[in-house]
Amino acid sequence: MRSPEALVERFREDGLKVTPQRQAVFSALHGDLTHPTAEIIWDRVRLQMPTVSRRTVYQVLNDLVSLGEVLVVAVDNGPTRFDPNVSLHDHFVCSICASVIDVDSDERSNVASHQTTLSDFPGFEVESVEVVFRGKCSSCASLPPASSKQHDTNTRQK
Amino acid sequence: MRSPEALVERFREDGLKVTPQRQAVFSALHGDLTHPTAEIIWDRVRLQMPTVSRRTVYQVLNDLVSLGEVLVVAVDNGPTRFDPNVSLHDHFVCSICASVIDVDSDERSNVASHQTTLSDFPGFEVESVEVVFRGKCSSCASLPPASSKQHDTNTRQK
DNA sequence: ATCTAGTCAACATCCCGTGTTGATTAGATT
């Protein structure tokens, strides 16, 4: 995602009005590395603009995704996470606390070999490649295993 | 996922009863390469066992995941997909039809280099690495672009 | 034969995201 100022430009060029709500979402997302959910962004925006509606924040986020300024991160089946970092990078997902952390893979050259692997599948058009690492983040790895918030213990009905 | 027969063994060893419903889910998943959703499995089971409840199928799938016999595939924000193929492999996700296709990456040696990259993050424990390819599958790539079922065009309220 | 895990129906509940409607506000443009 570009700077809030650049986004103002972009929106005007695309015939979209530059409203305070939209600008508030811009600055709420700017520089965020935590891959927040829509609800988190809503909470953040309301600190400065208490009357903003949930619906509007969802809408602006979708606008940003449509414009390619923000990416959707699909690494678990929780609520949608948004990523203002549109540069090539990968993600680490903590299996304990579900946090998503950027991994800057300088070794993107590996991707090329993967793409050639895929060329074995004739007719496929690969548009992006992402590596997803899973495990325990540094915080969760250093916790006593007993007290950590574990996965659901798959309780049975009744 | 192992064979239905082996799963019968496994369930007994773990003190879980081998019911017809569970066996029906076993065979419904066996050899499936399409990464079906729970609802799809339910439909499939009901062909042979029309009275099976939705709840039970969901439950058996969760059992299989808990036992590590089936993996959950989290590549988009649709319903949860299940994967009986627990061997090391990657996935291609079609951005048009949302199908998920196995990619057998012999070049898993690349993963090692990725893990050393992550070792720059002290204290992290990497447990798995997956590569997600996105693009158009062969079927969708050969369709006339106009008639293909596109992504939502982000309709605005009112 | 007994014990108890599983299953069933038929609900309800929760979460996330979107649709609706009509009134109101406020950018963009002239």
Place this chain on the structure above:
DNA sequence: AATCTAATCAACACGGGATGTTGACTAGAT
């Protein structure tokens, strides 16, 4: 400054997906 119209708002409803609940009943495992 006046106009046009996109955008926002409140206050809803709705849908899909998954899980929780209850009590009655079924049927594995020993």
